[in-house]
Structure formats: C-alpha cells, structure tokens
Amino acid sequence: MNGFYKPKSRPLVLGHRGVPLAHQENTMAGFRKAVELGIDGIELDVFATRDGEVVVFHDEDTERLTGVKGLISEMTWDEVSRLRVQKRIVQDDNGNYQTYGREERIPLLEEVLDELQDDLLINVEMKAYRPMWSRRKTGRLVADVIRKTGSCDRVVATSFDFFMLRDLENDYRSIHSGFAYDDGMADGIEKWCRLLPEIGSEFSQAAGNQNHMTFINRLLELNAVGRMVGSSVVGVEHTLIDSDTVQKFHDRNMLVGAYTLFPYDTRTVSASESDQMAEARRLHELKVDWIETDDPEKLLKLYTS
Template sequence: MSTKVLAHRGFRSLYPENTLLAFQKALEIGAHGLELDIHYSKDGEIVVFHDFELERMTGQSGSIYDFTYRALSTMTLYQNNLKERIPSLKEVLELFSKFEREQPLSEPRILNIEFKAGSQFYPDIEERTLKLALNYLNKNQLIFSSFDHRALVRLKELDASVLTGALTTALLIEPWLYLDRIHADFYHPHYLTLSGDHLKGLLMQEVKINTYTLNDPQVARQLIDQQINAIITDCPDKILALFDEEVV
C-alpha cells in the first residue's frame, strides 16, 4: 500500500483555500486527491467553505448559511494577493471529474468531503450530497468525513457501502472499537496524536488512517514508512516530493 496525499482545502499553502484555483493547482501537481468542507447556503445550495462565519476569508460579517449562493458567489476570498470566490460542490465535482477523464493517475483520485454539520443542522445534507457526488464519481473515490459522527451514521443508513471517516481532535482509547460501532471505514486523527504505542496499536489493528493537517515532511516521512492510508496536507508539493526521493 502506498500512502496517498490529499490536498487540504486544496493547495492551501499557496492559494485561497477551498477555491477552484486551489483545487486545480493541487491536481495539477499530482495530488492523489482533495479534501474540502461543505455547508448549505441560505437557499440550500451545497457550498464549499470551511468556517461557519465569513469574516476570516471574506472580511464580511455574518454566517455562510444566512446568504444565498448568488450572494456568496459575489464575495471575494483573498490570499497571497489572489482573489477567488466561493464555489459550489457541483463546480468542484465538475473540475475533479474533468481531471479524472483528461489527466488520470495510475489510481483513481480520492475526494474527501467533510460535513461541517449533519442533518440536525442542515436538513438532508447527507442524502443530497451523496446523490450529487455519485453523479460524478464512483463510491471508491469518495470519503465522507465529519467531526459530527451522526452524519457518518446517517450516510451508512443511506448506503452501507459508502466510505466514511471519523474526524477527531483528541486521542481516543482503542478507537478501532468506536469505529466499528459507528461502522466508519477510516480514522481521521490529528497527526500529533499518532505517536508511540497509540500508533502501534492502530497499525496492529489494521486501522485505515487518514491524518490531518500534516505539513512537516520529516513527520510525514515517518508515517509514510508506516504505510498509513493518507496524509491530508496544506503543502501537497512538499509531501509529494517525498515520493520522488524514494525513486531516487
């Protein structure tokens, strides 16, 4: 098994996060996949954005779900003197599937869609997102993750064969037991929790690990050597370079 490199909110270290430009640039350099975040707009469009509040990325006050998609799409996202806009999930899926058709890798790319909240906050978002995503990609190309694990349970109720990943911030004791209980396929821990006996236990239990947000090549090298499933990173260029070193 070869560890995959998933670009966290796209090529976030150089381009405005969660934008078509950031996703395009990550795919162009050979990232094995993308990670992105979704919300509803006021009018129910599935939009790609990380925060509940708009201010950090747009300079405007207010919550993302209080604006229509048309209004959101006119807002400017700033980073590194670049100006981009908030895309819909449909737009990202169109871009992603175009790369799959025109510039395929040796293995299908992976799209990790993170629900910032489940249907208790955004009604039917799991069902609508799953239906939309499957119009563009195969199930084996999709991983649905969330800190709201109720969303993962709901996805499995909709289709037991879809792939889900449980996001955590703190170290869990024997997480494989919890993953089994919620039928999650992947464990998405912060990389700082992957050390010593904890990592050893995960590997012994054959837990599929997709760790975030790892930008340190030295630490990434250690986890690649342990053959974890995926590294989610703001710096896909730096982590991909480790694979070039293997060839040399």
C-alpha cells in the first residue's frame, strides 16, 4: 500500500521543499534535515532539463536561487549541475533574506529517491506555471524515475499541468497523482467569467458560490480535471478547503493534501502565527491527509503534543 494511503490519526506533516528554515529549498541538506526531525515526508519540485534529466528545483528562472540568469528547462544537466544554490535567498518584497551556512548543489530526482528509500514520503510536484502541451513529456520522465527507483509506494505526483499528469498516468498507472489548485487561479476565473458569462451565472446561482474563490472551490469539488487525468489525490491551497471538501474526495477514495502552512516566503502570505495555528487545527478536524509546511517541526509538535 502507498504510504500516503495508510490509516492515520492526524495529517501527515510534509516539509515544503524540505526544511527551508534550516537549509536551502529543494536541496539534499534540507531533505536530510527532514529525516533528522522525524517528520513524515517532504514536498519537492522538479523540472526536466533540455536533455531529459529530472532535476529538483522550484523556479524556472535560475537567478533567484543561484544568482545566474537562465531557464532551467533550456539547460542541459551538465549546465545545471555546475550551478549552486546561494547562501542568501530572498524571503519577501522588502529585501529580507534567509541566510544559510553554505552553498548547495542542485540534485537529480533519482538521487533523492535513491537516498531517501525508506525514510520519507514524497510529493513530487512537476512544476508548471501554466499548462503546456509541449512539456507533457515531463510526466513520462518522472514516471521513469519513480519506476527505476522502486518508489511507487512512497510517492505521489502533483502538478498544475494536466498534460504532464496525463502523460505520467498513461506511462505508469500505479502512481498516485493529482491536479493542484491554487487560490491565485481566481484571476483567471474572473477573465473566464467575462468571456463565458453563462458559466459564471450557473456557478453564482449555487448556494455558497458567490465569489471567485468559491467558484474555484466548486471546480475543485467537481473533480473534472481529476476524472480526466485519472487522479487519486488532489493538492489544494488550504484557503480553498471548506467544510465538505475533504469528505467529498474521501467519498471518491481520493486523498487531499493542503499547502502551505507557516510559510517563510511572505511575499504572498501574511497570516499571523495564531491564524496559522488555528488553520492547522481546522485542517486536522476536516481530516486532511497531508499538510505541507515551511516549519514542519512546529506543525509536528502541534499535532503530537
């Protein structure tokens, strides 16, 4: 049985991009710290390089993390392997930085899965800032790595790109995968509503769906994308989860993962500590299956104290 599906009394705690308060995001140092802390798992991000290697990295442009400008999807693995993640990483729009002890290299997904064989559950997010048919092969490449490393029972794969997900599912149907929903999708929904007013009208007539955030919640709960790609999990920004969202997916035998609590990157999130604590308790009560957090130690302590 896949580890994400095993019975649990609390949400699984996943370090978002590792443990970014201790080590740079998406690095082996951060993943090893997650093992040391005894948390349940990690979330990490991947891109495919120009020559078809799957690298663990968050941004498509390498400049924020490495200081070197370039598009990772247009580089070869040899070029990427020479880059280093800097000791100072921007934290917000006010010029604040998170500072670390040393530079770190960028790992391949294969080496991460090989090293963490029995230590951590892993959500592999196939990174996409918009769906692109031309990049669908990333799904197949990720499926190949999961198959090669024998990781199917401890990994789920998520993405904002349904083309990648469909490609992955077509290649290796045993993998648990799912579409991801973000509350930033509201901007796009507003444009769709203007172009297709009959759709906006239909949703606005439903009880509790009077704004664009609840419009996305409605799309989420209908699971249309999930049915299209054959999903068995769903990743959801926690603000989109209402009182019956989790139960609707559990009724379909699907898992719900929420992100991101206690964020260290405050450029888009400004919730207070007390609000984050309250949200962690709410998600626990709703029986969310896993929660991604930038402070996994704090969240685990909250759930186990």
